[in-house]
Amino acid sequence: MAARKPKAAGKKARGASKKSKLPGKEMLEWMYRTMVRIRRFEEAADRAFQAARMRGALHFYIGEEASGTGVCAALTDSDYITSTHRGHGHCIAKGGRLDLMMAELFGKATGYCGGKGGSMHIADLDLGNLGANGIVGGGLPIATGAALGSKLRDDDNVTVCFFGDGAAPNGTFHESINFGALHDLPIVYVCENNQWGMGTHVSDTNAGPGIVTRADSYGIPGVMVDGNDVFDVFAKTTAAVKRARAGKGPSLLVCETYRHRGHTVHDQAAYRDQADVDEWMARDPIERFRKTVTTAKAMSKKKLEAIDAEVLQEVEAAVEFAASSPFPQLDTLLQGVYTDV
Amino acid sequence: MxxxxxxxxxxxxxxxxxxxxxxxxxxxxxxxxxxxxxxxxxxxxxxxxxxxxxxxxxxxxxxxxxxxxxxxxxxxxxxxxxxxxxxxxxxxxxxxxxxxxxxxxxxxxxxxxxxxxxxxxxxxxxxxxxxxxxxxxxxxxxxxxxxxxxxxxxxxxxxxxxxxxxxxxxxxxxxxxxxxxxxxxxxxxxxxxxxxxxxVPEGEYLVPLGVSDVKRAGANATIVSYARQVQFALQAAEQLASEGIDVEVIDLRTLYPLDIDPVIESVKKTNRALVVHEAVRFGGFGGEVAAQIQELGFDYLDAPVKRLGAVHAPVPFAEPLEMASFPSVESIAQGVRELMQGI
The missing domain is CATH 3.40.50.970 (Thiamin diphosphate (ThDP)-binding fold, Pyr/PP domains)
Structure with a gap:
């Protein structure tokens, strides 16, 4: 049911509506469907977790859907992304299948990784998703290497590296962006600042006038993005991707957004100020999208509701698929460590 | 060698x-x-x-x-x-x-x-x-x-x-x-x-990963090692030959995957094994090799498997200290002599 994304920007014009400056109908529908798929998928995963149908940890992306969706809307199918521990949204936005994802969260043999990875370790190379990552900051060198590979192979792909405000003070941030800028690599570094690194506020982890200003140090564009506005994310990523694909090097985008839930499924996020929470909840990216497109008459309520219903069905089917799938056979325990040992 | x-x-x-x-x-x-x-x-x-x-x-x-x-x-x-x-x-x-x-x-x-x-x-x-x-x-x-x-x-x-x-x-x-x-x-x-x-010959050849190599055949004791210590072991073997001790030297070459079979075959013949590396002995890879020899070849051993490695200290700078900190040709030869005596 993952509706195919329209051609990405930068390669072909997408027939944007002249009146509203909104993307074309197909893209609007894809964006909405993608954001709703992310939210409903995670809500269903949460219910399954609370019902003890899955174990481990879940890091919810709820509230940040516009960021991953707007970024991936600007990519081709063969472009690469690296993701984070909070990676469900990136995987879905890059075209991931909900049934295979849910089965992986359930630890089932039919999951994306045969049950070896779980929530924090889903990849799909066929979709250009090089993988989520359990280590904060761990994906930055990997993404930079993928972009280096693209340059060597001249394959015209751009890599997007997702990371959070918690990774920005890590050495890998500087090592990677420095190298990417040195070699004008086709990469876009996307910092999703959801304000919280576990239970520590971004203001207590990052010195200086803001993460985005670090781009100046490496002579690359640094762009502030309203990470709860999918259209702003899409427009600014499109420009950065175009630049990268043209061989002009990386950009650093900082998407200001908000983690609606706690750090993990276990965290009630009691450390947050309620006024702050309320203010951010009022900027919910999905509600904003609905208001914008209905006001502009770019999408009807009926269409939105139809997509809602389709996504609910898709999610229910994914849970059913996961629940009814078998656990991996024990003889797979040692499979996949090496290609030949 | x-x-x-x-x-x-x-x-x-x-x-x-x-x-x-x-x-x-x-x-x-x-x-x-x-x-x-x-x-x-x-x-x-x-x-x-x-x-x-x-x-x-x-x-x-x-x-x-x-x-x-x-x-x-x-x-x-x-x-x-x-x-x-x-x-x-x-x-x-x-x-x-x-x-x-x-x-x-x-x-x-x-x-x-x-x-x-x-x-x-x-x-x-x-x-x-x-x-x-x-x-x-x-x-x-x-x-x-x-x-x-x-x-x-x-x-x-x-x-x-x-x-x-x-x-x-x-x-x-x-x-x-x-x-x-x-x-x-x-x-x-x-x-x-x-x-x-x-x-090194001209032209194309490969040495496969995961294959140990008998660098010197011998009948009385087996030295298992890798990297530079193989060279030391071969020199020690020459010394020991003049003393009437015929040493087999096995070069692991690849530590993982580990090809232990030639080591066990050798121990079946010599009944004695010395594992040597330049890494710190405590917790070193030699412990794994020694354990596998004992698991797979216990019945063939006439003496406990002996290990040589570096002392439990950072590598010092001064030459006499540095050279004393890890196995040498002489300490390997001495190790084999002790092995032969069951020390």
Whole structure:
């Protein structure tokens, strides 16, 4: 049911509506469907977790859907992304299948990784998703290497590296962006600042006038993005991707957004100020999208509701698929460590 | 040691006319040949380009292959480690130079959490054709932070292969195999070997990973080792021969996957085993080898398996201290004598 994304920007014009400056109908529908798929998928995963149908940890992306969706809307199918521990949204936005994802969260043999990875370790190379990552900051060198590979192979792909405000003070941030800028690599570094690194506020982890200003140090564009506005994310990523694909090097985008839930499924996020929470909840990216497109008459309520219903069905089917799938056979325990040992 | 014998043992071939070249030159030939054979192979790391590698292994490759395929990196070890993951899973074959094994600590997350686990945790689909090269080992006065033998760190992590050649012939053939391997291979080069010559024939040959090699046949005791200590063991064996002790020397060459069978076969014959490495003895890879000998060959042992390794201290600078800190030809010979007496 993952509706195919329209051609990405930068390669072909997408027939944007002249009146509203909104993307074309197909893209609007894809964006909405993608954001709703992310939210409903995670809500269903949460219910399954609370019902003890899955174990481990879940890091919810709820509230940040516009960021991953707007970024991936600007990519081709063969472009690469690296993701984070909070990676469900990136995987879905890059075209991931909900049934295979849910089965992986359930630890089932039919999951994306045969049950070896779980929530924090889903990849799909066929979709250009090089993988989520359990280590904060761990994906930055990997993404930079993928972009280096693209340059060597001249394959015209751009890599997007997702990371959070918690990774920005890590050495890998500087090592990677420095190298990417040195070699004008086709990469876009996307910092999703959801304000919280576990239970520590971004203001207590990052010195200086803001993460985005670090781009100046490496002579690359640094762009502030309203990470709860999918259209702003899409427009600014499109420009950065175009630049990268043209061989002009990386950009650093900082998407200001908000983690609606706690750090993990276990965290009630009691450390947050309620006024702050309320203010951010009022900027919910999905509600904003609905208001914008209905006001502009770019999408009807009926269409939105139809997509809602389709996504609910898709999610229910994914849970059913996961629940009814078998656990991996024990003889797979040692499979996949090496290609030949 | 006699490199011709190594060739004979490794390939079962008749020795051909000698071509003596340096260990680092043999490594260079391996990389050069593989870069010519496969356009997806490229080299990057600290000082690999203009400098030509801190031990001249990559000398001349920048001129020959250009700056796209021979890339000098900043001193950014995490980037160096992780970029290989991204490049390899998307279709390139990086040969990465960390310069010194000691520096790999800074890249440990990328090697251990990213490279080693990528294939397994993502469901066993990805190939990661990466070679991480690094110089290791003591004996040349580089002091505590440039001389360690940390191979056991890496053999402990599933998902990595670990190679440590003892001579130029093996170095070339093993490195070529490592570059062609679809897994993450850590290739450790003992820095005291770079300027040693060995007999390396012209032209194409491979030494497979995961195959131990009997470097010297003997009947009375078995020495198991790898890298530079194999050379010491062979010299010790010559000394011991004059004392009437006939020693077999087995070069593991690859630590993971470990080919233990030739070791067990040897112990069945000699009934005595000494495991030697330059790494700190406590917690070293020799403990694994000794344990496997006892698990698989207990009935054949006439004495406990003996281990020699470095003392439990950082490598000191002053020459007499440094040389006393890890096994020598003399301490190996003495170790065998004690083994023969059941001490």
């Amino acid at each position: 006699d490199a011709t014998k190594a060739r004979t043992a490794a390939n079962g071939e008749t020795p051909v006319e000698q071509r003596l070249i340096f260990f680092n030159q043999a490594l260079r030939e391996a990389i050069d040949e593989e870069m010519t054979r496969d356009p997806t192979v490229f080299v990057y790391g600290e000082e690999v380009g203009v400098w030509g590698g801190s031990y001249n292994v990559t000398q001349g490759l920048l001129d020959k292959y250009g700056p796209l395929r021979v890339i000098d990196t900043p001193i950014s070890e995490a980037l160096i480690g992780g970029a290989a993951v991204g490049a390899s899973i998307t279709g390139s074959r990086p040969v990465v130079d960390f310069m010194y094994q000691d520096f790999m600590g800074i890249a440990m997350d990328q090697i251990v959490n990213q490279a080693a686990k990528n294939r397994y945790m993502f469901g066993g689909k990805n190939a990661l054709p990466i070679v991480y090269r690094a110089a290791f080992g003591a004996g040349i006065g580089n002091a505590a932070q440039h001389t360690q033998s940390l191979e056991a760190w890496f053999t402990h992590v599933p998902g990595l292969k670990v190679v440590a050649p003892s001579n130029a012939y093996d170095a070339k053939g093993l490195l070529k195999s490592a570059i062609r391997d679809d897994n993450v291979v850590l290739f450790f080069e003992h820095k005291a070997l770079y300027r040693e010559r060995g007999d």
